[in-house]
Amino acid sequence: MQLIACPHCGPREEVEFHYGGQAHVDYPAAPQELTDEQWARYVFFRDNPKGPFAERWxxxxxxxxWFNAVRDTASYRFLAVYQPGEARPVIPETRT
Structure with a gap:
């Protein structure tokens, strides 16, 4: 079982956590002005990289x-955890 480093509680088993999607996705400034296609893009379209990816947990x-984490999607390793509102830490690209 993998341990995830909660920034508030310390390392805990992964079964204690729930994935919350991609981090740093801003809510539209004027959602009532969005077309159906623009709203669908906001709700359903997310990045899907191989490698380091900022996520909400x-x-x-x-x-x-809630907290943010950078996780390597190829190896599932957590590379960094940080508070919501903080900038994403710079993580060097790694080959997996």
């Missing part, structure tokens, strides 16, 4: 707080 079975 919730420690649902612990402190219940």
């Amino acid at each position: 919730n420690h649902s079975a612990g402190c219940r707080r």
Whole structure:
């Protein structure tokens, strides 16, 4: 079992967490002005890279707080965790 480093509680087993999607996706400034296609792009279209990817996670079975993490999608390793509102840490690209 993999340990995820909750920035509030410390390392915990991955079963305590829930994935919350891609991090740093801004809510539209004027959602009522979006076309159906623009709204669908906001709701459903997300990046899907191979390698480091910024994500939102919730420690649902612990402190219940949200945090951001950079996870390598090829190896599933967590490379960094940080608070919402903070800039994404610079992670060098790695070959897997």
